[in-house]
Amino acid sequence: MSEKISEKLNKIAELQSIDTGINAIEKSKGNLPYLVDELKKEINEIKSDIETLENNGIDLDENLRESKNTIEKSKILLERYKSQRNLVTNNKEYEAIIKEIDFRESVVIEEEERARVLAEDLAENKNQLESRKKILESRSAMLSEKQDELEQKLNDTQEDEKKLIEKRKLLVAKIDKHLYNLYLRVYNSKGRLAVVPADEGFCGGCYTVLPSQKLSELRRRDSVVQCDACSRILYYKEEVVH
Ligand SMILES: [Zn+2]
Incomplete structure (x- = not known):
């Protein structure tokens, strides 16, 4: 006994x-496994931010192009109406053209304001995108450094750890x-x-x-x-x- x-x-x-x-x-291994995990998570978040910003940039760009197009077209129309105004012979036609000119002028003013805001948004979006890309670059460099360190540590200890774990398994079965x-x-x-x-x-x-x-x-x-x-x-x- x-x-x-x-x-x-x-x-x-x-x-x-x-x-x-x-x-x-x-x-x-210190906090390396934890650091590597955290960096991976952060990098994924940054990548998703970048994707959102890139899509946002495409939309803003498209809207800005449309807006500039509208301004361009309205200005051409304005030129046309203005030359027609000089050629009209009766009041009715004259008034109709003046109305059209006023309308087109207000379209240009509105659209120019819209284009200004879009251009500002686009610039801000670009800034954010650049800053996120810079952060991504630095975090990726940090991750690869920490991963190398961890891998080195694992190479140094993996064999010993494996042996101990195997030994433990055999022992526990007998306890x-x-x-x-x-x-x-x-x-x-x-x-x-x-x-x-x-x-x-x-x-x-x-x-x-x-x-x-x-x-x-x-x-x-x-x-x-x-x-x-x-x-x-x-x-x-x-x-x-x-
Ligand atoms: Zn005690």
Whole structure:
């Protein structure tokens, strides 16, 4: 019985050591994976902004061209009416032409105002587009730099991490389920540290001095002993070595 507990504890201590190793590798990547993700998201947003601005620019351009066209045509008509005005022989015709001239003149004024606003919008749109493109360029450069860094880190650690993950898988299959669940609970709630040494008379996790009753429990090696203060699984290395 006691040997079985020792074996269980050996395995769970080994699991902790593997998980600590995997954590160290993850930590060595720093915030690079996060940065790469965030940059990708930002770049997608910028690209979508650019697309919107480009479409907007096409519309504005089209509207401005139409507006200029209308002005051009109205001016030609005005010229024509003005020469006709000089040739009319009766009042009725004269009035009709004056009416037409007034109407065309107001069209030109309205359309010129519209063209002015459109040209302003188009210029503003162009500015925004250029600025978004510049930001896209700088973010893309940053992304490729961070991706290279991350890739380098992955190349350096991938093999080790793979081995540890494989080793972990094999080990977990051999670990008592109840103990494994306890391990996960403590591991996830206690800063990824679930199994701690107790050889020196205190808990290796929270450094609480262990009462003598706890120490004798540990020495008996017939149960899983947890720290009363932090719930971590206590591991008595000296006693476990055969
Ligand atoms: Zn503790």
